[in-house]
Amino acid sequence: xxxxxxxxxxxxxxxxxxxxxxxxxxxxxxxxxxxxxxxxxxxxxxxxxxxxxxxxxxxxxxxxxxxxxxxxxxxxxxxxxxxxxxxxxxxxxxxxxxxxxxxxxxxxxxxxxxxxxxxxxxxxxxxxxxxxxxxxxxxxxxxxxxxxxxxxxxxxxxxxxxxxxxxxxxxxxxxxxxxxxxxxxxxxxxxxxxxxxxxxxxxxxxxxxxxxxxxxxxxxxxxxxxxxxxxxxxxxxxxxxxxxxxxxxxxxxxxxxxxxxxxxxxxxxxxxxxxxxxxxxxxxxxxxxxxxxxxxxxxxxxxxxxxxxxxxxxxxxxxxxxxxxxxxxxxxxxxxxxxxxxxxxxxxxxxxxxxxxxxxxxxxxxxxxxxxxxxxxxxxxxxxxxxxxxxxxxxxxxxxxxxxxxxxxxxxxxxxxxxxxxxxxxxxxxxxxxxxxxxxxxxxxxxxxxxxxxxxxxxxxxxxxxxxxxxxxxxxxxxxxxxxxxxxxxxxx
Amino acid sequence: xxxxxxxxxxxxxxxxxxxxxxxxxxxxxxxxxxxxxxxxxxxxxxxxxxxxxxxxxxxxxxxxxxxxxxxxxxxxxxxxxxxxxxxxxxxxxxxxxxxxxxxxxxxxxxxxxxxxxxxxxxxxxxxxxxxxxxxxxxxxxxxxxxxxxxxxxxxxxxxxxxxxxxxxxxxxxxxxxxxxxxxxxxxxxxxxxxxxxxxxxxxxxxxxxxxxxxxxxxxxxxxxxxxxxxxxxxxxxxxxxxxxxxxxxxxxxxxxxxxxxxxxxxxxxxxxxxxxxxxxxxxxxxxxxxxxxxxxxxxxxxxxxxxxxxxxxxxxxxxxxxxxxxxxxxxxxxxxxxxxxxxxxxxxxxxxxxxxxxxxxxxxxxxxxxxxxxxxxxxxxxxxxxxxxxxxxxxxxxxxxxxxxxxxxxx
Numbered sequence: 001x002x003x004x005x006x007x008x009x010x011x012x013x014x015x016x017x018x019x020x021x022x023x024x025x026x027x028x029x030x031x032x033x034x035x036x037x038x039x040x041x042x043x044x045x046x047x048x049x050x051x052x053x054x055x056x057x058x059x060x061x062x063x064x065x066x067x068x069x070x071x072x073x074x075x076x077x078x079x080x081x082x083x084x085x086x087x088x089x090x091x092x093x094x095x096x097x098x099x100x101x102x103x104x105x106x107x108x109x110x111x112x113x114x115x116x117x118x119x120x121x122x123x124x125x126x127x128x129x130x131x132x133x134x135x136x137x138x139x140x141x142x143x144x145x146x147x148x149x150x151x152x153x154x155x156x157x158x159x160x161x162x163x164x165x166x167x168x169x170x171x172x173x174x175x176x177x178x179x180x181x182x183x184x185x186x187x188x189x190x191x192x193x194x195x196x197x198x199x200x201x202x203x204x205x206x207x208x209x210x211x212x213x214x215x216x217x218x219x220x221x222x223x224x225x226x227x228x229x230x231x232x233x234x235x236x237x238x239x240x241x242x243x244x245x246x247x248x249x250x251x252x253x254x255x256x257x258x259x260x261x262x263x264x265x266x267x268x269x270x271x272x273x274x275x276x277x278x279x280x281x282x283x284x285x286x287x288x289x290x291x292x293x294x295x296x297x298x299x300x301x302x303x304x305x306x307x308x309x310x311x312x313x314x315x316x317x318x319x320x321x322x323x324x325x326x327x328x329x330x331x332x333x334x335x336x337x338x339x340x341x342x343x344x345x346x347x348x349x350x351x352x353x354x355x356x357x358x359x360x361x362x363x364x365x366x367x368x369x370x371x372x373x374x375x376x377x378x379x380x381x382x383x384x385x386x387x388x389x390x391x392x393x394x395x396x397x398x399x400x401x402x403x404x405x406x407x408x409x410x411x412x413x414x415x416x417x418x419x420x421x422x423x424x425x426x427x428x429x430x431x432x433x434x435x436x437x438x439x440x441x442x443x444x445x446x447x448x449x450x451x452x453x454x455x456x457x458x459x460x461x462x463x464x465x466x467x468x469x470x471x472x473x474x475x476x477x478x479x480x481x482x483x484x485x486x487x488x489x490x491x492x493x
Numbered sequence: 494x495x496x497x498x499x500x501x502x503x504x505x506x507x508x509x510x511x512x513x514x515x516x517x518x519x520x521x522x523x524x525x526x527x528x529x530x531x532x533x534x535x536x537x538x539x540x541x542x543x544x545x546x547x548x549x550x551x552x553x554x555x556x557x558x559x560x561x562x563x564x565x566x567x568x569x570x571x572x573x574x575x576x577x578x579x580x581x582x583x584x585x586x587x588x589x590x591x592x593x594x595x596x597x598x599x600x601x602x603x604x605x606x607x608x609x610x611x612x613x614x615x616x617x618x619x620x621x622x623x624x625x626x627x628x629x630x631x632x633x634x635x636x637x638x639x640x641x642x643x644x645x646x647x648x649x650x651x652x653x654x655x656x657x658x659x660x661x662x663x664x665x666x667x668x669x670x671x672x673x674x675x676x677x678x679x680x681x682x683x684x685x686x687x688x689x690x691x692x693x694x695x696x697x698x699x700x701x702x703x704x705x706x707x708x709x710x711x712x713x714x715x716x717x718x719x720x721x722x723x724x725x726x727x728x729x730x731x732x733x734x735x736x737x738x739x740x741x742x743x744x745x746x747x748x749x750x751x752x753x754x755x756x757x758x759x760x761x762x763x764x765x766x767x768x769x770x771x772x773x774x775x776x777x778x779x780x781x782x783x784x785x786x787x788x789x790x791x792x793x794x795x796x797x798x799x800x801x802x803x804x805x806x807x808x809x810x811x812x813x814x815x816x817x818x819x820x821x822x823x824x825x826x827x828x829x830x831x832x833x834x835x836x837x838x839x840x841x842x843x844x845x846x847x848x849x850x851x852x853x854x855x856x857x858x859x860x861x862x863x864x865x866x867x868x869x870x871x872x873x874x875x876x877x878x879x880x881x882x883x884x885x886x887x888x889x890x891x892x893x894x895x896x897x898x899x900x901x902x903x904x
Contacts, residue, residue, distance in 0.1 A: 105806040196676025288753040347586040414668040440659040470656035
């Protein structure tokens, strides 16, 4: 954007949000050029709107000027989802961080996008309820961001991911129109399920300004166990054995040897340093069954090669076990100046072979790779350790990441389980979707955003799509499409 | 060449008079029938229909063909009856991939052999197909606890009128790669593409199930107990409130889970019933009790079926607006109230209920005699966001050949 255009737009935006809440000076722009991924790009203007109406007006001004928009709040994206690669306007939700309504009677809450995930559950706790999706970054990430990425978390194994807990959205569309889709009722609203399509669209369809979420009663008892294994293969097989018994754990997390060492150095969670792998298991239940389920799960763990099973005896011990897991990524600083986190998924039964292949990649390349992940649903988070100041290392790590995602895709899995495609994996998406698949997605995107101005450069491959040709059957001349639906009439004459 | 001649020339099978009658939709008859053998074949067939152009009505098991406004036009019955294969099932992964024409009952039987199930209970599973369940978003009384179709579909393959098959989602339970186009097709009534394959996540069957029957003098306390149960950590798998014999109101609760918690939850439910002034029935439910409840929304010839969905706490208000000559099955854990009302008064009943459902609720005509359909606003006023819906239709079915006129706002 050239300076004159930028200043003109900035003045217009300031007319909407006030002088204080829109800025463009170089120093400030640097604060908004990055998220939790390694990529950076400078925005031209940053706006901190205070209301949905202001958001819509800002979006409209951008539409009039043809300027890209990237929405951002916690900026904890690990996939570069909030990096404004094409510059333009960054809308940040620092001021739209209110819980608008807690509606226990209808098991709903209504929040602004800037509400921190954990803050909602904390607000609900006194009444005995919580908001289920709990990404490990839940102390920093926001529900708006969770909606954009369809975020998961350890406890989504039993309860589902963000989309299963969102029933309605208010959205500023690319043209600046503010619409509500879905709402307080169950997610069977009349018409196409636009709420379901918008969740996980990574900001490419509009800017979400209000969110209706389900809340549910807190589990009366949560039984948390740590099981110690000689290696990840034995631990993976134990996971399958637990699933086979019919016990439905709320979470099954795995950490390998290297991660355990990092976590222990950082947070003293009590994981044994000589373990090859640790499983963190949690089962939710009523008092009548939680104890019994905990014991059953402990037995299965032991029968399947655990050298030790430790059950948290109280909430403090439970929190200590979880603290280690949730702080795992930040603990990596103990081992390495930089790390690159992946987010592949494989069918649970393919975990052992996938982990072995990742191990082989580590052997071959000489880069250490830690594994901290949601074992119950096969969502891997390999962390490749490196030093960005050593020439060539970052590029090498990207190649390793690419290789790992390819092997996840080849195992029948996916290139992202919860972080999103973002900027990072927009080429990797081709491992799971053909150009025909992506072309349909792009058509849907253009319905919402014909100019592809909403969070541009994300989700879709950088290189153009080349959908396959469909041969024309003999005797059928090519026809121009009619605006059949818009006219509401038959196309046949 | 006229539309009919072209449609008849499409590859498919000759259609007999009886068959044609069997494939009628709201009084309209197709000129021909297409029975693709797989997803690619379906896409090729749709391409031919698109070029002709011939209006397509998609058929699965046919249990939900009453849903929607009468089609504007109907040339080709597009049946998934040959697409019945189980493509993949890995019990240890709790996932499967099936073709759209598979009967839900058959899928459940396969899952049952492994002690697993898909916890969805739409009506008539022995006839309903997986694809039809997805396209019509048919759910049953267990939606309060287990959610709806959208919560269990993890991947989809759709045949489009462009002649291509495009996929979304995948085979793993946690996956955010690309747009979640599964959601777009669930409940779209086949107006955007023909659902050809569906990937599900499934679950292990519960250790135990138990049913509690209770009776009340009025609907309000029965609903109140149902709602209170929905607020428990171990919410019932199903809780329904119905108008029973002799003016009383019946509450039926199905509890599922580990044996000990089911027993405890049942004891608690009994306390709730008594506290609310209800009587706990001593009889066990008849063997087909829950199947009857599941299939309840199937109308008699002179009835309309209306489905109201309101915020949970608003169902007593909605119930109060149901006319006395209508019959009701309410699901307090999901805010869904199904109503079977005499056809002659349908228009008045519908507008009365829409007023009671308020701005945050909705009422849809699920089934009605065709003669009445024209006069009823089947879907109600177009929802906010309707221009986007119309644009989606235009983007994915530009010639408007798929189920024309059946969906919201004439889509």
